[in-house]
Amino acid sequence: MASRALVYILFVSALTVVSVHCNSEGDALHAWRNSLSDPKGILQSWDPTLINPCTWFHVTCNGKNSVVRVDLGNAGLQGPLIPELGVLRNLQYLELFNNNITGSIPAEIGNLTNLISLDLYLNKLSGNIPASLGNLKSLVFLRLNNNNLTGSIPTGLIQLILYGNLSIMNVANNSLAGTVHPKKQTRYAVTTIIQDPRAPK
Secondary structure (H helix, E strand, C coil), X not given: CHHHHHXXXXXXXXXXXXXXXXXXXXXXXXXXXXHCECCCCCCCCCCCCCCCHHHCCCEEECCCCCEEEEECXXXXXXXXXXXXXXXXXXXXXXXXXXXXXXXXXCHHHHHCCCCCEEECCXXXXXXXXXXXXXXXXXXXXXXXXXXXXXXXXXXXXXXXXXXXXXXXXXXXXXEEECCCCCEEECCCCEEEEEECCCCCC
């Protein structure tokens, strides 16, 4: 009887941990939804009363009900990215291209260390590229082109090109300063960095 009770307690504890984890991700995504204008009604299914966001459209989860993908390209969304997105620690793909996303890229995006692809191109983002993006050791694709970004490319991102997994970094059509080598032959592939040719040197 005691062993059965122990198994039950462990099971309930595990469910509690999963529930809290999923709720924090759902809370973050719902807070983001509340900061956005959604003229096409793309985010109507983002219901915060559900136990987790895995049943929401444009959200994909893994087997542990943790968010691994958010697909909102060409969605007509208007508004900012928010720091709360940094709690999506298992996120691998953040696809937000061709919207009207404004404001700066939150430094908290650098917490998403499982990101493989970060596609924020064709938006209206401004400010600097945060140095924290250099923490994204799993990143393979980074597309920030066609925004209003300023400043220089953080050294950490260049390090990801030289020594990490980053294969494509497109930052063209911004107002970024500095130059980088256009191509680097790696053991696996040709790494390409595309920068605005009009940028100040």
